[in-house]
Each structure stands twice: as C-alpha cells, then as structure tokens.
Amino acid sequence: MADPAKTSRETRPANQRGVARLAAVQALYQMELAGTDIADVVAEFEAFRLGKEIDGEQYRSADAGWFRDLVGGVVAEQRAIDPSIHAALAHDWPLARVDATLRAILRAGVYELRHRPDVPARVVITEYVDVAKAFFAEDEPRIVNAVLDRLAREVRPEEFTPAAPGS
Known part of the structure; x- marks a missing residue:
C-alpha cells in the first residue's frame, strides 16, 4: 500500500505543472517590468523560489523542466504570440x-496551446484561468478564458x- 504522505496532491506531476505555470507567469512578469535577463530569472526561481522557503512560507514544488520550457518558449515565440493575442482581444x-500580469498569463497560455499538444486545450485554458484567479478577482479570469478559448479553437x-453521431 502506498504511503499517503508520498502520494500527496503536491507530488503529482500535474500539480507540479500547475505550480510551474504560476511561477512562469511570475517570471515573465518580472522580466517585463524589471528588464531582467531570462537566464537570471530562471536561475533565481530555481535556486530561491521553486520548492523553497521564503520568509517562513514554504513554496510548493514545481516541475522545473516545465517552468523552463514555458519561460523560454514565451521569450522565443513572443513575436508570434503577441499578434495573435492582440487579434483575439x-x-x-x-x-x-x-x-502586465494578464499579458504574462495570456502569453504563457498561448505558448502552451501552440507548442504543447500533449496537454489538451481545455486543460490549458482551465489551468490559466486558475492562474488568473490567483492574481485577480474581477473580469480578468473571464478575459483569459475568452482569449484562450478563441485561440485554442x-x-x-x-x-x-463535435464527433459525428455513431463514431
């Protein structure tokens, strides 16, 4: 029988991806506002934030590879991502x-829709709506849902x- 402490929600890969998505949005925001280099931001998050304790608060473990893929992918693809977001607004x-936070959420979501076909589009949309809810209580989560849904389609x-009847 599995030890419940070792199979907690925090250790499941999907949850670690969710934490990585949130961290990626924070890193993208930091890069945009502070003009920080991608290598410096990724190193900072991996060394001091992901799964670490900061000011007495324990940060949850994240899928570091997923985090790096999102941040690096958004940076590499931003010139293609931004016009599609602009058109969907x-x-x-x-x-x-x-x-700026909402821009980071949308950029990461669009990157994942375009470059991570292993994750169903509806999952991507739901995950980034949840990220938006971590930062906003008003209309922003609905904007994330609408923009990502439009682009996912x-x-x-x-x-x-829809599947044909009988298939």
Missing part, C-alpha cells in the same frame, strides 16, 4: 493596454469539433 483594447480546431 476586443478591438478597442490592444495588448499594450492589458495589465483556431490552433487546435480538432479538439473542438
């Missing part, structure tokens, strides 16, 4: 007007096409 609300239409 309301016409009178350009990406430049969007809060463009990027992965096969996941949203």
Whole structure:
C-alpha cells in the first residue's frame, strides 16, 4: 500500500505543472517590468523560489523542466504570440493596454496551446484561468478564458469539433 504522505496532491506531476505555470507567469512578469535577463530569472526561481522557503512560507514544488520550457518558449515565440493575442482581444483594447500580469498569463497560455499538444486545450485554458484567479478577482479570469478559448479553437480546431453521431 502506498504511503499517503508520498502520494500527496503536491507530488503529482500535474500539480507540479500547475505550480510551474504560476511561477512562469511570475517570471515573465518580472522580466517585463524589471528588464531582467531570462537566464537570471530562471536561475533565481530555481535556486530561491521553486520548492523553497521564503520568509517562513514554504513554496510548493514545481516541475522545473516545465517552468523552463514555458519561460523560454514565451521569450522565443513572443513575436508570434503577441499578434495573435492582440487579434483575439476586443478591438478597442490592444495588448499594450492589458495589465502586465494578464499579458504574462495570456502569453504563457498561448505558448502552451501552440507548442504543447500533449496537454489538451481545455486543460490549458482551465489551468490559466486558475492562474488568473490567483492574481485577480474581477473580469480578468473571464478575459483569459475568452482569449484562450478563441485561440485554442483556431490552433487546435480538432479538439473542438463535435464527433459525428455513431463514431
């Protein structure tokens, strides 16, 4: 029989990916506002935040590979990601007007939709709506849902096409 302490929710890979998503958003935000280099931010998070204790508060373990993939992928693909987010937003609300945290959430979500087909689109959307809820209590989680849903239907239409009857 498995030891419940070793099979806790925190040790499951999916949960560690969720923590990595949240950390990636924080890292992207930090890079944008402080102009910090990607290598420095990733090293800082891995050395001092992911799974570490800070000011008496224990941070949960994260999938470090997933974290690095998200941060590095967003940075590498941002010139392709930003126009698609801009196009998915309301016409009178350009990406430049969007809060920096919300931009980081959307960028990470779009990167994952485009480059991680191993994760179902609906899971990606749900995960980033949850990340948005960690930062915002108002309309922002709904904006994340709407933008990522719209882009997911463009990027992965096969996941949203209803199956034919009898198949």
